[in-house]
Amino acid sequence: MTDRHVFPPLAMYAEGLACGRAGMALCQDLNFSVLSGQCLLLRGPNGTGKTTLLLTLAGIVPPLAGSWTAQGPQDEPAPVHYCGHRNAIKPRLTVLENLLFWRQVNGATGVSAEAALVEVGLGGLEDLDAGYLSAGQGRRLALARLRVSLRPLWLLDEPTAALDVEGHGLVTRLIEGHLRMGGLVIVATHDPIHLSHPAPVQTLTLENRA
């Protein structure tokens, strides 16, 4: 994780963005700009649209109003790693098979699957059926996916859910490493995330509609 600035410069802008589900607006008039090496923390009570905002930025849910862009130097949309509530793990495949599949489908541009498993604390469990993993271990396997394929933009939804104290440290290390490489992270979380260099962190608080 010592590589520096492996990603081309990237900028993400949102102007007057409103997002919601099934036509019902959850968060409105959002404006932010995040550059390479910066992290945007989304905070706010349950039901204020943090997940919906991340799904909108991932291109899964169309925005209700406004616009957003995440473009690199060649004006092409930046590839996204979305890490949602659901871990996308197949219980009948082994831990290693699960990770190798995503590495092949997303492009083997990151570290090897074995190294990523060691990094997230699942070393030695490669041949275990993923169905036997605990909730926290499943989360760690989902996070390992971020490392096996390099993508500049990370959208993390409650990455620390079900993780222990050491796991919180793991998430912090992953985010810091990604920012050092010139990546861009947008993370929705209720847990405090203390980066060693707090400078590149912005916070966007979503509020309940009155």
Added chain:
Amino acid sequence: MSGFVAMLRRELALSWRGGGNVLTLVLFFVITGAIVPFAVGPDKPLLARIAPAIIWIAAFLAMLLGLDRLFRPDHEDGSLILLRQADLPLSAVIAAKVISYWLVSALPLILASPLLAVLLGMDLPAFARTLVSLLLGTPALAAFGAIGAATSVTIRHGGLIAPILIAPLSIPVLIFGVGTITAAQSSAAPLFLAALSLMAMALAPFAAALAISLAED
């Protein structure tokens, strides 16, 4: 290309380790065909005459039965969102899924069809034509099924919607499938069947990818 192969291998591994799903489909196919003689009665000429229709209806129903497994598990565990953002285009993901779906739900039926042919008293030439028609026609059923399953994947408890959606699309497959066996029509029936399959296999991945990428999750 390696992503496509990985997708195909994953689908086959999941089906293979999915317990008795494949066996259940084959048993359903055989039983659906085997109960007809009990309903029709011991009329051997009549049975032999309607045997092609019975085999095609049994295959059609058995293939509809597995449709719900095509996208729903991936939708429920969050894989589908990630597959939409994979380096591999979504249409290639779906093409791999359709191919593996045919391999695990149509090929076993074709392998089990001799059993049904014996039960229904088909003669050897008719059975050979049955094999040809199933081989030519079932890819179209798998491809149309993928469109139906993709359209209904985000509907909760929408398991029965896909079969209803694709039933009208499947009627030409049944007509030319049975036509290939009975050979009453001209010899054009197998050609139409093959054309249907080729067209459906080529277009369905794009149509299903569009349906999934328009869904809101």
